[in-house]
Each structure stands twice: as structure tokens, then as C-alpha cells.
Amino acid sequence: MTDDLDRRLFLKGAATLTTLAAFGLPAEAFAADGLLTFGAAKPFSFEAVVERAKALASQAYVPPERPAPEVTSRLDYGKVGQIKFRTEAALWADGPAPFPATFFHLGTFFQKRVAISVVDGDKAREIVYKKSYFDMPADNPAQQLPDGVGFAGFRFQESRTGSLDWKKNDWVAFLGASYFRAIGELFQYGLSARGIVVNAANPNPPHDEEFPDFKEFWLEAVPNSTDQVRVHALLDGPSVAGAYSFLMTRDKAVLMDIDARIFTRNDVARFGLAPLTSMYWFSETVKQTAIDWRPEIHDSDGLALWTGAGEHIWRPLNNVPATIVSAFSDVNPKGFGLLQRDRNFDHYLDGVKYDLRPSAWIEPLEPFGEGAVQLIEIPTDDEIHDNVVAMWVPKAVVKGGQAYTLKYRLHWAADEPFPTNLGxxxxxxxxxxxxxxxxxxxxxxxxxxxxxxxxxxxxxxxxxxxxxxxxxxxxxxxxxxxxxxxxxxxxxxxxxxxxxxxxxxxxxxxxxxxxxxxxxxxxxxxxxxx
Structure with a gap:
């Protein structure tokens, strides 16, 4: 599970207080080698993150910091593969949250510094990057990085008290721009979600696609919970800034209740909310002769819609000859998702388990209003590219200086959570x-x-x-x-x-x-x- 996540995330990226603190010990108490080091405590609340996002949107955009590019540019996929996070240094390896957090290292494909803090009540402390958190060869270029350069992202491991070895199994990962992924109930990674999509498929030149970044995260334990953890994130990009809160539940499926507050700097031609992105190369519907030895290759095989009027729709995906955008107009949809319906191993014959890839479903927790589910399909000739995007696009024109609130539940499961009773x-x-x-x-x-x-x-x-x-x-x-x-x-x-x-x-x-x-x-x- 973890190896496939690393492989796919890095290939896609090329295209695109621990327990001690909970007991009141000072940051210096866990600055020893092999344990995390923390910065000074600062006030924290989600509403403060919202205010920061609002303030950012009123200012000129400043791209994220890329520390030591002369080093990270030499950390290609192979070199980063040599760097392993030491699980004994994991955040919450001994509690209080049930899910230890481990961290992704910077590299060629992920050079932007991501700040990650841990929340304790109304305070937060940043986790300070140190090489001692990672095992790496003596000749690896990462040995030249100074303390404090930050991380590329993070992931949550399985529960410390569960049946799986948490040191070898993870269930959610945030890495690259505003991308994040989770496993479904079949214990396999597949498609991704994003915080937002801005001008995908270049709908109105010169409004080229932008990839806003989750530039800062705050990880928070949920009191007395054995199956939940909370993440807050600050997003920033050339045309938008935003504050996101994720309440994540590790159940049979992975559930994420997402509260997004988004502020626009500039006009946006295509404003994609609650976006999902996946890979579709070919299936039994259309396959070029002898293009590949496997019968089918895809993370998702269709877009499912449950319209505001109650109709259930299935739209099989295509590997299109040219980029195509399809719009399915609706008012207050009940949900939509990119699904993997074909679960027959014999239809794939591949050890990377395409038959177990999760389906992802968007369930509005507050009405979405009037707009359209838009499906973007992009040609591909290989399985390493995400070439499918599904998202909600409001009908109203999006201008700079506007604010949006979106609340929805994201289901990572084997099937859509509210299937039709029809055939x-x-x-x-x-x-x-x-x-x-x-x-x-x-x-x-x-x-x-x-x-x-x-x-x-x-x-x-x-x-x-x-x-x-x-x-x-x-x-x-x-x-x-x-x-x-x-x-x-x-x-x-x-x-x-x-x-x-x-x-x-x-x-x-x-x-x-x-x-x-x-x-x-x-x-x-x-x-x-x-």
C-alpha cells in the first residue's frame, strides 16, 4: 500500500505536541535525537486561519518558499526513495491521537516548503524539520539540508491499537499542491482529491490553470476519539486563498467532513469546487490492439451523479482524442463521484490492484446551489498521468474579491454510499x-x-x-x-x-x-x- 502511494504520488508530482506536550512539558523536552523538535507555541483557532486566508486574498500573491533548491533539485525519485522516515519519531507514536503522523521529505518534484504544526488546545507548535527524523545514506544530497527547511507533506498511519502494523500501513496522505488521497475499505490507494481547481483545461485564455498550494497544516487530536483526527490547512495561489478544516474518520470507509472558506484575488474562469482527479487509460469499451498486455487500466471507470431531482446517472469515462469538458447542469445535487465499479481481478491482471482502487463520492452537507458537475477528460498514453477531473462549478461568474463557503463529506469507499435501488x-x-x-x-x-x-x-x-x-x-x-x-x-x-x-x-x-x-x-x- 505505501510503496504504491509513493510511486504514484511522485510520478504525478512531476506533472504537477506529541504526548509529552499534552502533559505540559516544554518543547525542549523532546528535542532529543530521534524525536520531534517543536517551535514556540502560538495562538491557534480555525477562525484565525480563515482570517489569514482572507487577508492573503487582499494582498499580492507571494509564491511558496523553495528552500535550498540547489539540494532539492538533486533529490530525484530514486534519491528520495532512499530517505525513510523513522517511525519512532512519528507524531503521536504514543498518543494521544490514535493515528501516528509521519512526514514526506522535500525533493525534486516537491520543492515547496510546507509548514506543519500540532495543535494543543488553543495553541500550536510547528514541527521543526531535522535530518535525524529520517534514515538516509551518507552520500544522499539531503544530508546537506539545514534544520528547519520544512516538509513536503504528511500522512497518517493506521491506528496504534488496530489489527494492522501502523508502522507499515497508512490511510491518508497530503502531498503536492492541494492534493490528498485516502484508502477505501479495500485498503488500497487510487484516485486523488484536491482542495480546489482553478482554470483547468484553460477555458478562457489567458486564464491558464493554476495549482494553489496547501502551504501550512495544523494537526489536531480529537478528544476521546478512537477513530477520528482533524487537519486544518491554509491554501494560497495566484487567484485564490482559502482555509480548510478536515474532520477525518477511519471507519470501514474513510470519511472526511470538509469545511472550506475560499477567497478570490482575481477573476476565475473555471472555479472547481470539491474536485476529484483520477486516471483512465482504457477498458473493455475501447482498447487499441496490443497497446498493453493487461485487459483494462484505470483508477476509476465512470462518473456517477445523483441529481437534485433524484435521477441516478452513470457516465463511463473515455480516453479522449482531445481534451473534452462535459457539463451536467443541476441545482443542489445530492452527490457525485468517480467510481471504480469493475472489481473483477481478471479484468486487470495487475499486481498493483486496480480492482481494489477506492471510489470517491462528494456528499453536500449544505446546498451547493445552481451550477454543474463538470467532467474534464484529457488524452493519455500511459497510466502515470491523472487525466480525469470531476468537480462542482457554480453557475455565477466568479470575480476577484468574493468569498465562498463549502461544506461537504468526502467518502472513500468501495462503492457510492447511496446507490440507486434501480438496475x-x-x-x-x-x-x-x-x-x-x-x-x-x-x-x-x-x-x-x-x-x-x-x-x-x-x-x-x-x-x-x-x-x-x-x-x-x-x-x-x-x-x-x-x-x-x-x-x-x-x-x-x-x-x-x-x-x-x-x-x-x-x-x-x-x-x-x-x-x-x-x-x-x-x-x-x-x-x-x-
Whole structure:
């Protein structure tokens, strides 16, 4: 679990008071070698972080400090891989919080200094970087770094009292810009979340994409809790500043209640809130011949939407020929997420456990208002790039000098937390159109969409669902539904041919019904003719 986190985070980054203090001992009491050293105590409250963010947004932007770049520029992936945090120096290795915190070292891909403090009541002390916290070879360039340069990020290890060895297992990590990740109930890292997305996909030049940073963190134990920890963060970027509070629960799934207060310096063309980012290379739907030995490679295979009107929608992801932004307009959505629905190991055959990657779901805790869930899909030719973003974008134009409050719960789980009771889409397949035994016509594509469960498993014998279809352009033919001949109750498929000319994308919509009864969630698909 940890090795895969390190590998993926560093590859993506290239593209983009301990217990003693709780008992009142002074900072000097734990300045010994192998234990953490702390700075002077300073007043702390989340509202003070909010005020700092507000003040930052009213001033000219100052980029984060990059200490000793002549050293960190030589700490490539291999060199950083030699540096291991000493778990005996972990924050809360002996309490009071249940989850010890360990720290990421600066390196080539993560050169920005991140300040990390620990909260004790209404005071906080910064954790001072020292080489003694890390094991590293004598010839590693990091040996040249002075004390106090800061960290790149941090992660929480599993509970000291749990069944897993906390020194070898972690469950959440914050590293790089405003990125953070957590494992799901299947004990595997996968997709990431971000604090905010600013001008992704360059919607209105010269408003190029920005990557604001969580420049300072405060870690806080939750009194008397065995499964929670709190993190506060200060975010800053060229066009925005913000204060974030994360109440994180390590349960069967990982839950994060997020309170975000965001202030704008400048106008923002695309203001992405509660963003998720993932990787989709290929699946059984579209795969170039012999592009890779594995059948499928993706951290997520679709976008799920639960609209304000109550409709459940499934939109399979694409590896697009060019960057595409899709918008799903809504008012007060009930939730959305990037999911990994395909859990069959035989569909991946890879030891990095794509079949166990978590799904992430955004649940608004206060109404989001009017806007759209926007999905950005970017072409990729490898699995090391995050090429998918899903986020909430308010309808109103975002100008400098504005303030926003957003409260939501982020679920890291195996599945969406509020699944529909209708049949769910479990596969999207395509091939040449036409009928067997005849010459296949040019420009005709056959689609087979599989649904499973819900009312489908209770259909009376002899009842065949009706396929309800619509398209932005083109014509349908050979449309029918049938039970998938695998003996699984409630497993049906809709089959249809689409005839279309020209290269422009085609937006399709499909669901199954009998009479006035809707049997399945709604399948949306963006087809790129080829």
C-alpha cells in the first residue's frame, strides 16, 4: 500500500505536541535525537486561519518558499526513495491521537516548503524539520539540508491499537499542491482529491490553470476519539486563498467532513469546487490492439451523479482524442463521484490492484446551489498521468474579491454510499454495427450496455424491458434488450446500432423500462467516432 502511494504520488508530482506536550512539558523536552523538535507555541483557532486566508486574498500573491533548491533539485525519485522516515519519531507514536503522523521529505518534484504544526488546545507548535527524523545514506544530497527547511507533506498511519502494523500501513496522505488521497475499505490507494481547481483545461485564455498550494497544516487530536483526527490547512495561489478544516474518520470507509472558506484575488474562469482527479487509460469499451498486455487500466471507470431531482446517472469515462469538458447542469445535487465499479481481478491482471482502487463520492452537507458537475477528460498514453477531473462549478461568474463557503463529506469507499435501488450499469461494450453473416456497414457502431439488479431481477417471465434511447445526432437501428445468458438473475443488456457521420462527439442516453416503470439508472455516453 505505501510503496504504491509513493510511486504514484511522485510520478504525478512531476506533472504537477506529541504526548509529552499534552502533559505540559516544554518543547525542549523532546528535542532529543530521534524525536520531534517543536517551535514556540502560538495562538491557534480555525477562525484565525480563515482570517489569514482572507487577508492573503487582499494582498499580492507571494509564491511558496523553495528552500535550498540547489539540494532539492538533486533529490530525484530514486534519491528520495532512499530517505525513510523513522517511525519512532512519528507524531503521536504514543498518543494521544490514535493515528501516528509521519512526514514526506522535500525533493525534486516537491520543492515547496510546507509548514506543519500540532495543535494543543488553543495553541500550536510547528514541527521543526531535522535530518535525524529520517534514515538516509551518507552520500544522499539531503544530508546537506539545514534544520528547519520544512516538509513536503504528511500522512497518517493506521491506528496504534488496530489489527494492522501502523508502522507499515497508512490511510491518508497530503502531498503536492492541494492534493490528498485516502484508502477505501479495500485498503488500497487510487484516485486523488484536491482542495480546489482553478482554470483547468484553460477555458478562457489567458486564464491558464493554476495549482494553489496547501502551504501550512495544523494537526489536531480529537478528544476521546478512537477513530477520528482533524487537519486544518491554509491554501494560497495566484487567484485564490482559502482555509480548510478536515474532520477525518477511519471507519470501514474513510470519511472526511470538509469545511472550506475560499477567497478570490482575481477573476476565475473555471472555479472547481470539491474536485476529484483520477486516471483512465482504457477498458473493455475501447482498447487499441496490443497497446498493453493487461485487459483494462484505470483508477476509476465512470462518473456517477445523483441529481437534485433524484435521477441516478452513470457516465463511463473515455480516453479522449482531445481534451473534452462535459457539463451536467443541476441545482443542489445530492452527490457525485468517480467510481471504480469493475472489481473483477481478471479484468486487470495487475499486481498493483486496480480492482481494489477506492471510489470517491462528494456528499453536500449544505446546498451547493445552481451550477454543474463538470467532467474534464484529457488524452493519455500511459497510466502515470491523472487525466480525469470531476468537480462542482457554480453557475455565477466568479470575480476577484468574493468569498465562498463549502461544506461537504468526502467518502472513500468501495462503492457510492447511496446507490440507486434501480438496475445499475455494469458494462459498456462496442463493436462494428450490422448483423452477423452480412457485410458490416461503414460508419455504423454497435453498442451493448449491461444493467444488473434492482427491479430487473423481479421481472415476470416473458417480460422484456423496453430500451429508451436518445442521441445528439445520428440514427439508431437494431434496438432490443435481452437477458444476458449467464444465469444471473436481473442481468440484462440493451443492444443498438448507431449510424453517424463526421468526427464530432455524439452524446447518447439510455435506460430500460416496462410501461411507466423505470427499471435502471440512466446511462450517458460520449462517443467519439473513429
Amino acid at each position: 445499475r450499469c455494469v458494462a459498456t461494450r462496442m463493436g462494428n454495427g450490422g448483423q452477423p453473416g452480412t457485410k458490416r456497414p461503414v460508419g455504423v457502431r454497435k453498442f451493448v450496455v449491461e444493467f444488473l439488479g434492482g427491479p430487473l431481477k423481479d421481472l415476470a417471465f416473458g417480460v422484456t424491458p423496453e430500451v429508451v434511447l436518445s442521441t445528439s445526432r445520428g440514427d439508431f437501428s437494431y434496438t432490443f434488450s435481452e437477458a444476458v445468458p449467464d444465469g444471473v438473475a436481473g442481468h440484462w443488456r440493451a443492444s443498438f446500432d448507431l449510424t453517424v457521420t463526421g468526427p464530432d462527439p455524439v452524446e447518447m442516453r439510455c435506460y430500460l423500462k416496462t410501461g411507466d416503470q423505470v427499471l435502471t439508472e440512466t446511462w450517458l455516453y460520449q462517443y467519439h467516432p473513429f
